[in-house]
Amino acid sequence: MAFEVGWYLYGFLSYGDLAPMTGIDGRSPLSLIAENGIAALSSSVSLTEFGEEALRRNLEDLRWLEDKVRLHESIVESALAKGPLLPMKFGTIFLDPERIRAVIRRNTPILRAALEDLREKEEWGVKGFADPAALRAAVLRTDPALLALSREATAKPPGHAFFLRRKMETSASAKSREREESFAREALETIRETVVEVKEHPPLLPEARRGERIVFNLACLVRQEGVETFLARVARWNRGYAEQGVRLVASGPWPPYHFVPRLDNDG
Amino acid sequence: MMDDGWPASSRERQVTLLEMLDRLLNRGVVVAGDVTLSVADVDLIYLGLRLLISSVETAREWGVRSVVE
Numbered sequence: 001m002a003f004e005v006g007w008y009l010y011g012f013l014s015y016g017d018l019a020p021m022t023g024i025d026g027r028s029p030l031s032l033i034a035e036n037g038i039a040a041l042s043s044s045v046s047l048t049e050f051g052e053e054a055l056r057r058n059l060e061d062l063r064w065l066e067d068k069v070r071l072h073e074s075i076v077e078s079a080l081a082k083g084p085l086l087p088m089k090f091g092t093i094f095l096d097p098e099r100i101r102a103v104i105r106r107n108t109p110i111l112r113a114a115l116e117d118l119r120e121k122e123e124w125g126v127k128g129f130a131d132p133a134a135l136r137a138a139v140l141r142t143d144p145a146l147l148a149l150s151r152e153a154t155a156k157p158p159g160h161a162f163f164l165r166r167k168m169e170t171s172a173s174a175k176s177r178e179r180e181e182s183f184a185r186e187a188l189e190t191i192r193e194t195v196v197e198v199k200e201h202p203p204l205l206p207e208a209r210r211g212e213r214i215v216f217n218l219a220c221l222v223r224q225e226g227v228e229t230f231l232a233r234v235a236r237w238n239r240g241y242a243e244q245g246v247r248l249v250a251s252g253p254w255p256p257y258h259f260v261p262r263l264d265n266d267g
Numbered sequence: 268m269m270d271d272g273w274p275a276s277s278r279e280r281q282v283t284l285l286e287m288l289d290r291l292l293n294r295g296v297v298v299a300g301d302v303t304l305s306v307a308d309v310d311l312i313y314l315g316l317r318l319l320i321s322s323v324e325t326a327r328e329w330g331v332r333s334v335v336e
Contacts, residue, residue: 011296012296052302055302059304059315062315062316066284070287073291086296087290087296088295088297089294089295089296089297090291090295091302091303091308092297092298092300092302092303092304093301094302096301099301103298125286201293251283254290257291257294260294260296263296
């Protein structure tokens with residue numbers, strides 16, 4: 001076989017020391033493939049496990065996938081503890097380290113600028129959830145116009161009261177939707193003030209509790225010194241909207257997967 | 268799809284797993300390596316994941332990350 005070993009890529013970082021650690025195969029040591037002062041964090045992998053066909057086969061084995069994804073993440077995180085790193089998408093393997101050097105050579109200014117930009121910053125996720133039933137109950141409980149309708153209905157004969165209640169129901173649905181939208185807007189404004197950058201993206205899979213749905217899914221780039229303020233804002237927002245049928249959930253810190261540059265792939 | 272009977276801790280682990288996959292498979296630096304996951308491969312993984320997370324028995328230990336609510 002022409003190539004029996006490939007090089008799995010975890011990320012790009014400024015050249016520096018590397019803690020001794022094994023790679024994604026659990027055996028081979030991590031190494032740095034350096035060029036122009038930038039290094040690719042990498043380890044050798046057997047192509048019987050990570051070659052094109054083998055990889056496709058292994059991806060169908062969720063146990064294998066779980067294990068490798070966890071290893072990729074933990075390797076990225078331990079390298080990240082020493083300084084900025086641009087994390088790779090899972091499953092990028094080169095057959096020749098020289099090709100990795102060529103990628104760095106072609107993209108040196110972009111890589112250098114991105115590493116500088118991400119210094120002392122972290123990625124955090126924020127999801128907004130809404131519970132339509134609770135949201136509606138809160139609207140019926142607090143909206144002055146709906147409360148007035150409700151009072152009016154109790155004072156009218158049954159026939160008239162029925163129509164008033166139907167009107168109330170329709171209005172409550174519309175007001176719940178409006179309120180959900182304004183909550184989302186307010187949450188985004190609150191968060192935006194404490195972060196460097198926000199990106200909205202569709203959630204991978206529904207993860208809401210019973211009766212809840214995801215209203216938005218954000219990736220936030222936060223200054224390390226500002227993380228406490230950011231989390232306090234999220235917590236304050238949740239306290240302010242307790243009992244309203246909406247909540248925010250923050251998770252992190254993550255490597256900056258959503259804030260890496262696009263690289264030139266040609267050549 | 269999701270089973271709400273999960274105890275909170277294993278639910279949290281599943282969420283961490285999903286968040287991790289969402290980032291590792293969809294984001295990160297994309298370079299055309301000699302072997303690179305294609306879009307079709309990623310879709311295949313997501314299909315498998317839907318099956319995985321619909322089963323309570325497969326909820327396994329994952330490093331729990333701080334989750335602030």
